[in-house]
Amino acid sequence: MDLKKEIREIADYPKEGISFKDITTLFKNRDAVRYVTESIYHGFKDKGITKVVGLEARGFVFGGAVANQLNAGFVPIRKRGKLPSEILQETYELEYGSDVVEMHADALSNEDIVLIHDDLLATGGTAVAALKLAQKCGVKQIYFSFICDLEFIDTPNKQLLRDYETQVLVKYN
Ligand SMILES: O=P(O)(O)OC[C@H]1O[C@H](OP(=O)(O)OP(=O)(O)O)[C@H](O)[C@@H]1O
Numbered sequence: 001m002d003l004k005k006e007i008r009e010i011a012d013y014p015k016e017g018i019s020f021k022d023i024t025t026l027f028k029n030r031d032a033v034r035y036v037t038e039s040i041y042h043g044f045k046d047k048g049i050t051k052v053v054g055l056e057a058r059g060f061v062f063g064g065a066v067a068n069q070l071n072a073g074f075v076p077i078r079k080r081g082k083l084p085s086e087i088l089q090e091t092y093e094l095e096y097g098s099d100v101v102e103m104h105a106d107a108l109s110n111e112d113i114v115l116i117h118d119d120l121l122a123t124g125g126t127a128v129a130a131l132k133l134a135q136k137c138g139v140k141q142i143y144f145s146f147i148c149d150l151e152f153i154d155t156p157n158k159q160l161l162r163d164y165e166t167q168v169l170v171k172y173n
């Protein structure tokens with residue numbers, strides 16, 4: 001299946017010069033949903049994944065579906081102020097300024113083998129923040145899964161991610 005065709009591209013959104021990858025067009029297509037879920041499942045079914053970590057908000061869609069397929073738990077990483085219990089926190093850089101993501105402190109343990117999933121990798125800031133949160137919990141092993149990678153963006157954060165086994169389904173270069 002040519003997944004790139006299922007992702008709508010919006011020019012100059014949210015600002016001039018950005019080609020926004022609108023994944024909602026993929027989300028609404030049941031064949032694409034099955035294909036993506038199966039592809040991630042087949043990529044990681046032999047890794048002993050115990051928890052899938054999904055990044056708010058677009059990482060929750062397949063994160064939950066794949067957790068079910070892999071017989072793993074699901075852990076949300078959320079934007080600041082949304083989680084009710086004790087949290088771990090990471091600050092990450094945006095194009096302008098910074099933002100914060102949070103995870104419950106008891107969500108992962110040193111028993112866990114973790115798959116971190118998000119819909120899209122751009123600068124890698126969000127993914128590295130998730131990596132640091134999982135590392136704080138002393139997890140055994142970390143893998144990454146992204147539907148899209150904007151490969152033409154190269155940053156120190158993306159170089160850091162090269163140390164981790166990563167599945168990408170759609171590449172933009
Ligand atoms: O690699 P990066 O430069 O960190 O960018 C990637 C992140 O940006 C988007 O999320 P966004 O923050 O727009 O939130 P949303 O999923 O809630 O729309 C996307 O879903 C990734 O999480």
Ligand SMILES: Nc1ncnc2[nH]cnc12
Pocket residue numbers: 018019020021022120122
């Ligand atoms: N170009 C882009 N399209 C969709 N989501 C994004 N998140 C960061 N950059 C993005």
